[in-house]
Amino acid sequence: MKIESITLPVLWEEHDVAARLQQLSVTKDILKNALTTGVTQRLNCGPLLPRTFPGQAQWAYTVESLRLQVCPDGWQAESHHNLPVTIAPDKSFGIVVYTGDEQTGRLHGYPSNKTSKGIKTQQAVLRNTLTIEMFPETLPQAQDDTSEILKTWVLLYHLDITNQHQPVLRSELSFPSVFDVQLGKITVWEERIILNEIDLSDQPDVTRLTDDDIGIPLDVPVRRKTA
Numbered sequence: 001m002k003i004e005s006i007t008l009p010v011l012w013e014e015h016d017v018a019a020r021l022q023q024l025s026v027t028k029d030i031l032k033n034a035l036t037t038g039v040t041q042r043l044n045c046g047p048l049l050p051r052t053f054p055g056q057a058q059w060a061y062t063v064e065s066l067r068l069q070v071c072p073d074g075w076q077a078e079s080h081h082n083l084p085v086t087i088a089p090d091k092s093f094g095i096v097v098y099t100g101d102e103q104t105g106r107l108h109g110y111p112s113n114k115t116s117k118g119i120k121t122q123q124a125v126l127r128n129t130l131t132i133e134m135f136p137e138t139l140p141q142a143q144d145d146t147s148e149i150l151k152t153w154v155l156l157y158h159l160d161i162t163n164q165h166q167p168v169l170r171s172e173l174s175f176p177s178v179f180d181v182q183l184g185k186i187t188v189w190e191e192r193i194i195l196n197e198i199d200l201s202d203q204p205d206v207t208r209l210t211d212d213d214i215g216i217p218l219d220v221p222v223r224r225k226t227a
Contacts (some may be wrong), residue, residue, distance in 0.1 A: 004068065007037065009058040009190075009191050009192070010106050010107060010191075011191070011192070011193045011194065012191045012194040016188075017193055017194070017195070020193055021193065023044075023175075024088070024093075024128060024153070024171075025070075025073070025088055025089060026070065026095075028195065028196070030066070030069045030070060031066070031155065031171070031173065031195055032089075032195070032196070033065060033069060034062050034063075034065040034090070034097075034155075035062055035067065035157055035169055035171055035195075035198060036198060037061050037064075037065035038057075038058040038059065038062030038063075038065065038080070038157070038163040039058055039061075039159065039169050039200065040056045040061075041058060041061040042054045042055070042057050042058035042061075042159075043203055044057075044135040045057055048103075050162070050226060053133065055099070058127055058159075059097060059099065062155075062157070063080070063084045063086070063096050063097045064083050066086055066095070066097065066155070067084075067086055070086065071086075073089065074089035075087060075088060075089060076091075078094075082092065083096060084097070085150075085152075085216065086098070086149070091150070091190070092150075092151060092152055093150065093152065094150055094151070094152055094153070095152075095153045095155055095173070096152060096154055096155070097151075097154075097155045097157075097158075098113055098154045098155065098161075099113070099114045099156070099157065099158070100112070100113065100114055100156030100157050100158045100170075100171075100172075101113070101114045101158065102158060102160065103158075104156045104157065104158035104170050104171065104172060105156070105157075105158060105170025105172050105194060105195065105197065106170065107194060110187075111156060111158075111192070112186050112187065113156075113184075113185060113186055114158070115121040118220070119132045123156075123185060123194060125152075125176045125177065125178065127149045127150070127151070127152065127178040128152055128175060128177055128190070129148075129175060129177050129190070129202075151175070152175075152176070153173055153174065153175050154173070154174055154175075154176055154186075155171065155172075155173050156171060156172050156173075156174060157169060157170070157171040158170050158171070159200075165201065166199070166201050167200040167201060167203070168197040168198060168199055168200060169198040170195075170197050170198075171195045171198075171199065172192050172194050172195055173193045174184050174189045174191065175189060175190045175191045176188070176189055176190070176191075177189060177190040
């Protein structure tokens with residue numbers, strides 16, 4: 001189902017994307033390498049594996065590849081309620097990897113998470129836009145009012161095999177700001193950074209893939225930003 005939503009700034013031109021990613025301490029090559037590694041591992045999965053495993057492998061190896069590239073530069077790999085979050089060197093934000101729907105990576109699309117999510121996803125998105133005073137019950141007693149909320153960027157990817165002659169992996173790094181409780185979907189992104197499509201037409205086995213999304217939860221808790 002297409003989600004009609006209001007989407008704020010969308011960056012897609014090469015120089016704009018590169019400049020914005022530099023501000024976030026990542027590069028197009030880092031993200032492309034992570035995404036390519038993930039889809040390659042998916043394609044390497046044999047036909048006798050459980051049906052959901054190729055999707056799990058793609059997600060997990062995308063996370064690992066991202067971390068292998070950025071952690072030597074001061075990023076931190078953390079697990080928040082079993083969700084891998086990769087924390088920026090200044091600890092002001094983290095990146096999570098998420099499977100997106102068919103609108104992912106489309107300039108004029110309305111992307112969202114692929115499968116319906118619940119209250120924890122809603123809370124994580126709210127933390128991107130609200131001040132810490134909105135969640136006093138989630139803070140340790142020792143935490144003071146100068147603390148800040150860890151912001152969450154989402155690396156969305158979608159494997160599009162509708163055109164079997166030119167399958168592609170579309171992706172974007174985006175900042176969610178509104179979550180629809182009834183739909184279980186992120187419906188508004190404060191900012192979207194569209195990444196280049198990854199052409200998979202040279203991968204003969206890609207057309208045998210099926211829809212096997214695994215529904216990883218998006219749950220990023222409040223934490224202190226260190227100086």
